[in-house]
Amino acid sequence: MxxxxxxxxxxxxxxxxxxxxxxxxxxxxxxxxxxxxxxxxxxxxxxxxxxxxxxxxxxxxxxxxxxxxxxxxxxxxxxDKSFKAKEVLSTIFKEKEKYGSQKNKQKIIVEYSQPNTHKEFHIGHLRNVCLGSTLINVLRYLGYQVIAANYIGDIGNHVAKSLWCLKKYHAKEKITTRKGEYLGKIYAEANKRIEDDPELKEEVDQIHKKLEDKEKEWYDLWKETREWSLADFNEIYKYLNAPFDICFYESEVEEEGKKISNLLLEKGIAIKDQGAILVDLDEYKLGKFLILKKDGTSLYSTKDLALAMRKFDEFNVDKSIYVVDARQKLYFQQLFKTLELMGFKKDMFHLAYEFVTLPEGAMASRKGNVVLFTSLRDEILVKVMEETRKRHQEWEEEKLDATVKAITLAAMKFEMVKYENTNVVVFDRDQALNLEGETGPYVQYAHARCCSILKKANMKTVSKVDFSLLKEDQESKILKLLATYENTLTETIKHYKPSLLARYALELAQALNEFYHYCKVVSEDKELMKARLLLIFCVKEVLASALQLLVIEPLEEM
Structure with a gap:
């Protein structure tokens, strides 16, 4: 404070x-x-x-x-402990959900999620969504004006592969699964067929060119199948509570990107090499940056050049943040350097994070061995429903369903943000649901426990608290944590590490449970009880705030 x-x-x-x-x-x-x-x-x-x-x-x-x-x-x-207790608890009791918030004037655009259509939405995508949505929430809480942006890869070689395989081998096939999921399987099959017979790649390249030329037959098929993917994505975003202020599409910036690529060639910033256009960044130890293929078709770089400029020109932002996995580190260094050479030197940052894997091994969309978000979610939902129904047989279905959904999302989301961005996440289903472990449900349970105690005590208002009574080590630990909430939020943004907030919430929940173990709340000493109830109320408020910033619902019962 x-x-x-x-x-x-x-x-x-x-x-x-x-x-x-x-x-x-x-x-x-x-x-x-x-x-x-x-x-x-x-x-x-x-x-x-x-x-x-x-x-x-x-x-x-x-x-x-x-x-x-x-x-x-x-x-x-x-x-001083008494001074700290008085200032911290009085401030939280007064400010409640606004405790730790700040005011800032900067305008920032955060681009996250960025799934490709015609591919499946898997648990690797989930980490991106969790990191991006948490970052946006904390930025807004600290007063920044934030534009939440998605950038969907709706054109490119992956689309050409999917449409080629769909039309050539599955033209009359009846689709019995989710259409977005079906396209993902088609994409994996296309890769396998090309791997087995590399000469087929030429057919895909021809379709890619026809798509960029908007040839009716292929363009119409693209529009139809694109909607299949977008419908799936929107359903998932709604479930995850991850809304966007704007969605960019690669198809919208492709032509502008081609113009920029040719302009770079005219200005001598880019060169032609065997018909392709590239920027030679060897003097910056960044290698060669290919921006347009020799047949005139676009690349990710073609479109990213245009989009980077559009963000600043159209939305007048001060900073642009890209939440994209660490494998693209060199790519973004090349992109930012190319923009700088164009005279477009702006505040751009690549928030890099490592991939998600499972105990049984790594995933790859092109190989078709990914774990779908919906599959993993449904698997965890069944397990949580089974356990929650046992604990609360008296609950109505509506309450049961809502609670199970909240716990399931907490389990999945917390696992994605509790690790450093640079750490690979090995998602263990059982570990993520453990109420005694370093999990989202554990933090939710700490919040629910606070609610239960306060409800029983019927605490509505507090006056004339003797703060000097809060002198136990467990109480001091909690007070110190509560006092550093604002600093934790500031550090989260300073270092672009949502894990700092997740770890803080976990540490506060652990400190609370330690306090329960050693300190009696309800006692004959009414003054001490009053002080401890205020302490619990403040922990509840901060836990709720932290969970909401992590896009996790703070439950009152579990």
């Missing part, structure tokens, strides 16, 4: 110049704030350790700062 930082800065400013270095230590046992002394070594001609020891003798604690400790090269500050 800013008020605590202000108190520490009041003490520090007489002794150091750069207060911006004051930070929240990653290990909460090291205090509420830490000040590094490394940068003072050259000026004072002493080691950072000695400087920290000297400063701790010079700076005296006051009513708001309980103690100051020299820890190696750092000066650690501990806020």
């Amino acid at each position: 800013q008020i605590f930082r202000d108190e520490v800065e009041k003490l520090l400013k007489k002794h150091v110049k750069d207060l911006s270095l004051l930070e929240v230590p990653p290990d909460r046992s090291l205090g509420d704030f830490a000040y590094p002394c490394f940068h003072l070594a050259k000026e004072l001609k002493k080691s950072p350790v000695m400087i920290a020891q000297d400063l701790v003798k010079q700076i005296k604690p006051n009513k708001t700062i309980e103690k100051i400790v020299a820890n190696g090269s750092y000066l650690n500050f501990f806020i």
